[in-house]
Amino acid sequence: MSLTGFASPWWFLLLIVVAGVAAGYVVVQRLRRKRTLRFSNLALLEKVAPKRQGWPRHVPAALLIVALILLTFSLAGPTAEQKVPRNRATVMLVIDVSLSMESTDVAPTRLEAAQDAARSFAEGLTPGVNLGLISFAGTATVLVAPTTERGGVVKSIDNLKLAQSTATGEGIFAALQSIEGFSAVVGGAEGPPPARVVLMTDGKQTVPTDDPYDPRGAYTAAQAAKQQEIPVSSISFGTPNGTVDIEGKEVPVDVDDESMQEIARLSGGDFYKAATAEELKQVYDSLGEQIGYETKDADSSRPWVMLGTIVLIASAGSSLFIGQRLP
Template identity: 70%
Template sequence: MSLSGFIAPWWLLLYLVVAALVVGYVAVTRGRKKQLLRFANLELLERVAPGRLGWSRHLPAALLIVALSLFTLGMAGPTAEEKVPRNRATVMLVIDVSLSMESVDVRPTRLAAAQAAATTFVKDMTPGINLGLISFAGTATALVAPTTERAGVVRAIDHLELAESTATGEAVFAAMKAIDGFSTIVGGAEGPPPARIVLMTDGKQTVPNTNPEDPRGAYVAAREAQKRHIPISTISFGTEIGTVTINGREVLVPVDDNAMREIARLSGGDFHKAASADELKRVYGTLGEQIGYEIKNADASRPWLMLGTLVLFAAAGTSLLIGQRLP
């Protein structure tokens, strides 16, 4: 049982009382022994009680001290780290459907692999998470508003269709707009729920241009997300050698790791690289754990109190067995 802290650590001062009891027990035991040796007829004592108990006579007292120690620890309210599901978070899953996603450098295609991994991510997400979906190519389309229902998100992922261009910045702005609209509805007295964007793309921004510092560009959108405390988890998906055929001509469509890494940094999020379908599944699995669960310090006093109770019963039992009395 690992401990990470205490709710009421001042109860640990009772260990001074436990220590005093140990010192007192030792002093009383030694004093009793001296009196016995002073006034007893040793030859008669050996004949009357030849089988005097040795160290076993101290067992009930030792168990009682252990029980008191465990009770003291339990009353101090020990805590332990525990993984608990989140209930009020909003997550926008943003998936690139530009023509580069047709590349077969990831089998069967980038898009098919992305659909399979995203579907697993959605199905495994903690039930309390509000999950929405946006697809983007030349424009961004909000397919599903944040919801705890997963069936609609899965159907939308299954029906993703390819289109021209890559408007990464517009996709991030659209995700923030969806989060703002949902937060207005469910905010309440506790304020808006925490939010995150999961952005999966395989190429460079091309709309409104290739400059991510454009007012509607990816870097500007990432800075705005940071101001709103909406971190972006970016997934750079694909390889450097991916190609697609456009108008009968083979075009190289390498991933843009640097841009995805910078978007994550500017927004306060994290960057992930996936060069295969298996790697993409692992990335989504990691994000599912990070987003769907949080680590909290939970009360861990019950095991110590239960153990203390069992040891106390053992102390009473051994006292009756050895000394024919309760300690």
């Protein structure tokens, strides 16, 4: 049992009483022995006094003391870290659908592998998380606003279509705007729910320019996400050997790990690299654990109560077996 603290540690004052009971037991045993030695007729004593049972006669009392200690621990309200599903969170899944996603360096294609992994991520995300979906190529489109209903998200993932150009910054800005609008509606006394952007792309920005620090560029968007305390988890997907056929010409479509790392750093998020469909699924599984669950200090007194009760029953049972009476 791994403990992180106690909710009511003042209950440990009862251990003073337990220590007093233990000390009292020792004193009583010594006094009983002295009284026995005062009996002058040892022959008669052997006939009328029961035979001493040695150390086993102390077992019931020892178990009783242990049970009292365990039950005192349970009263003190021990706490332990436990992974619990999140009840409030917003996640925007932002997926690149530029023509480079047609590359077959990841079988069957980058897009189909991405769809499969994103579908699994959406279906496996804990029910309390609001999930939205954005696709981007030359522009960004909000396909599904944040919702706990997964059916619409999965259907939109299945219907993703390729288009020209890569406006990474627009995809992030669209996610931030969608989160802001959703938070304004659901935010109550507790404030807006925590939010995160999960960005999956295979190449560098091309729109509005190839400068990520453009006012609508990817780095500018990442900085805006940092200001709003919305980290971007970026996934760089693909291999250095990817190519696509554009108008009969084979065009290389290398992944841009450096840009994805910088987006994650600027926004306060994490960077992931996936070169295969299996690696992409593993990334999404990891994100699902991080996003869908949180670690909290929760009550863990139940094991102590159970153990204390078992030891208490063992004390009573051993007392009946050894001394034919309850302690």
